[in-house]
Amino acid sequence: AQTVTQSQPEMSVxxxxxxxxxxxxDTSESDYYLxxxxxxPSRQMxxxxxxxxxxxxxxxxxxxxxxxxxxxxxxxxxISDSQLGDAAMYFCAYRSAYSGAGSYQLTFxxxxxxxxxx
Amino acid sequence: xxxxTQTPSHQxxxxxxxxxxxxxxxxxxxxxxxxRQILGQKVEFLVSFYNNEISEKSEIFxxxxxxxxxxxxxxxxxxxxTKLEDSAMYFCASSGGQLxxPLHFGNGxxxxxx
Numbered sequence: 001a002q003t004v005t006q007s008q009p010e011m012s013v014x015x016x017x018x019x020x021x022x023x024x025x026d027t028s029e030s031d032y033y034l035x036x037x038x039x040x041p042s043r044q045m046x047x048x049x050x051x052x053x054x055x056x057x058x059x060x061x062x063x064x065x066x067x068x069x070x071x072x073x074x075x076x077x078x079i080s081d082s083q084l085g086d087a088a089m090y091f092c093a094y095r096s097a098y099s100g101a102g103s104y105q106l107t108f109x110x111x112x113x114x115x116x117x118x
Numbered sequence: 119x120x121x122x123t124q125t126p127s128h129q130x131x132x133x134x135x136x137x138x139x140x141x142x143x144x145x146x147x148x149x150x151x152x153x154r155q156i157l158g159q160k161v162e163f164l165v166s167f168y169n170n171e172i173s174e175k176s177e178i179f180x181x182x183x184x185x186x187x188x189x190x191x192x193x194x195x196x197x198x199x200t201k202l203e204d205s206a207m208y209f210c211a212s213s214g215g216q217l218x219x220p221l222h223f224g225n226g227x228x229x230x231x232x
Binding site: 033035037042043044045046047050052091095097104105106107108109110111 | 149151155159160161162163166174207209211213217218219220221222223224225226228
């Protein structure tokens with residue numbers, strides 16, 4: 001079974017600064033997908049960014065980018081120019097590309113709580 | 119942009135009672151999911167549903183749980199005899215038919231069992 005580890009329970013960043021949230025995962029599969037989800041105080045789960053394991057290029061979405069190191073099984077999220085609205089729980093998630101059972105379910109890490117300091 | 123909707127947003131029930139949590143997935147999605155998040159803990163997979171049947175379920179999803187898609191739009195999670203430890207946030211999600219299709223989550227239903 002795959003596991004996802006987020007080693008930083010809490011992080012803080014000054015507004016307009018850059019912060020990196022770490023995520024590692026354990027899998028024996030060669031093809032998979034990785035996601036970062038944001039959960040603000042409203043508790044809604046919002047997709048931030050996704051990465052296909054077969055792509056070497058790191059995904060980027062505006063101020064959000066990832067550093068995907070496949071050999072190291074590492075998938076960190078970098079938030080540039082942090083804004084107050086970025087304050088939330090951030091969850092890293094893994095999805096297998098092999099879905100014989102017809103399910104594309106996600107395995108989540110425990111999350112990192114990000115605070116943004118004005 | 120289409121979104122997953124869940125009702126109610128908050129449900130309070132007494133231990134031993136049955137509850138039904140409702141979800142309307144995105145209309146052209148094919149896969150439907152229920153996840154649970156106990157306060158302060160990680161999001162846990164409960165069950166996935168495809169082609170009108172359960173395609174995968176976790177060990178959490180025992181006999182007290184059931185899912186149903188009673189019509190073309192709703193997707194429900196029933197908990198037959200609630201326990202105190204069922205208190206959690208329950209998220210419904212749906213995704214398209216491709217492997218790289220992300221899961222789109224609803225806003226969740228906060229279930230409180232007293």
